[in-house]
Amino acid sequence: MRRTTSRRTMSALAITALAATTALTGAGTAGAALTATAAGPAHQARQARPVPAAIGHRVGKGQYPSPLSLADCQAQLQSSCYGATQLEQAYNEHPLFGKGITGAGRTIVIVDSFGxxxxxxxxxxxxxxxxxxxxxxxxxxxxxxxxxxxxDGDMLGWAEETTIDVDMAHAMAPGANIVLLETGVSETEGTTGFPEMMNGEDALVKQGVGDVISQSFGATENTFPGFDQGDYSSLLNLRYAFKDAAAHGVSVLAASGDNGSTDAGPDGSTLYPYQVTSWPPSDPLVTGVGATTVQLDAQGNRLSPDTVWDDPSTNSGASGGGKSKVFGRPLFQAGVQNVVGNTRGVPDVSMLGDPLTGVWTYNSFGPDDTGWELWGGTSVATPIFSGVVALADQAAGHRLGNLNYALYALGALQRAGAKGTGLTDVVGGSNTYNGVPGQPVTPGYDLATGWGTVDASKFVPAIAALG
Incomplete structure (x- = not known):
């Protein structure tokens, strides 16, 4: 009886959500049309380079022989620190695990240079x-x-990122298969950086490998060649993997960035003094994942509602988000036109990412990088969400594909007061960073946290019902 009731509830939610989608898409949008919005002062554009989002977001002295307790982290590091069991409790996954929903039979693809x-x-x-x-x-x-x-510092950075991605995805979906896609090029310019990643992703998609792809890297749209002249072909020509993923029903995620409403300039280190957005999270075929601050007790129970990862004083970064200069407003964002205008807005959803409420990982590729480390950033949030997607794929019994249409339908229901969407709104603050004014975190959808965060026990069946 309980199972039958659950199915009826999910079906009702699906019908209502699909009606919401119809209402959203009926409003008219710019679709995937390109815009040529001015991006501020002209600069000499260089080819974009993918960088791991974890760079600069390790907390403490580095390696520890074992994870510190929450109390010790707060006393010694002035931060909180969480392990897998606390994350599972925080996102209310245990009711799903009790039903056998662990990600079993589904595959998460993690993409990192060098591995x-x-x-x-x-x-x-x-x-x-x-x-x-x-x-x-x-x-x-x-x-x-x-x-x-x-x-090699570059290889070490990517190895750390690889560890974060794999640990977080596994923590959230312990039954899922993991495929690590390693590429041989990093920190070199566009034509020999992103294409390696896109070629690898596309090959796996065509081979039928992977249900969700997790990408903890990005490059500012403005840094792609031709951007200042309104020629976005150097970026658009890299979308083939995402197009094939959409055609094969594979969900694609990307970290929204760790520099608030700005991001890195052509040199890879200096930040733009105005609002910018990064690709691939700005791509309409990708679900952009932002970051929140999550306060938990030692068992993983929330002590307070999540807030946006912002940075008024500690200079640790902020959740990336804003409006794309390349992509027009996609169909699924028609219902949030008052926020995004005529452009693609980022992110779509958010998970734990504040380094001061960080997560433990373990690596041993030393000799100076062996032990337990504490991390944050949207490169934590993205693989965390990939695990939730793997659970939803298993619950649905099939791949969910581009999540954005179902996600925004659930968001519309949540905004209308519906129960059972599994979305939890995040309100207050902004993603101001490095002197660049940020996006306000408002009720409903916003350009710092998207639709907020999730309660997996409700979100998984809700989005699976829309699959």
């Missing part, structure tokens, strides 16, 4: 620490991946 030579061992250690079964990490390479050099 980590010790990722399987390190995931085994992470899993054992938190009493969850480990998972086999299948490594696939796109192009020629050079041998790992522990003295």
């Amino acid at each position: 980590s030579p010790t990722i399987q061992h390190d995931l085994d250690v992470y899993s054992a620490q938190y009493g969850i079964p480990s998972a086999h990490v299948k490594v696939v390479q796109s192009g020629t991946v050079p041998p790992f050099d522990p003295t």
